[in-house]
Amino acid sequence: MSIKREWTTPVTAGAFLILAVTGLFMFFHAAPHLAKETHEWMGWVFLAAAALHLAVNFSAFKTYLAQRKGQVLLGLCALILLVSLMPFGGSGEPPYVAPLRSLGKAPLATLAQVAQISPEQAVERLKKEGLAVQSAQQSLSELVGEDVRKQLRFMRMLMDK
Known part of the structure; x- marks a missing residue:
């Protein structure tokens, strides 16, 4: 050829x-x-x-x-x-990951406020997704671990009206 x-x-x-x-x-x-x-x-x-x-x-x-x-x-x-290609400074993560990590450590009540829903609604939605939520003072990082992608999936679910 x-x-x-x-x-x-x-x-x-x-x-x-x-x-x-x-x-x-x-x-x-x-x-x-x-x-x-x-x-x-x-x-x-x-x-x-x-x-x-x-x-x-x-x-x-x-x-x-x-x-x-x-x-x-x-x-x-x-x-x-x-x-x-050299790892100079920084974490190597995209810049939006740090704020997402902070949101993941925030209490569910704070996430509910950002999502414009009540803390009770946030807790209920997460329970429906199979998470063992005890209170609105827990954070997503406590509930699903440190994996930001997993946390983001649940944050998106809270934002969906």
């Missing part, structure tokens, strides 16, 4: 365009609903298209890497990638 430049180049360019636009929207926190999913999946398309594009143009790529400028630019890109 022969890989054709006539389709690897446009597919690579098209995937890059989609990644660039969705990435900009995500950077400025203005992404429409499907932008993140589109960005993630098109990343795979771009990866495959770029690999095929590189295979088709490998001789030109080798010539480019034989030049000092190509070596410096590729080395710089490799260095940026290496540094970006």
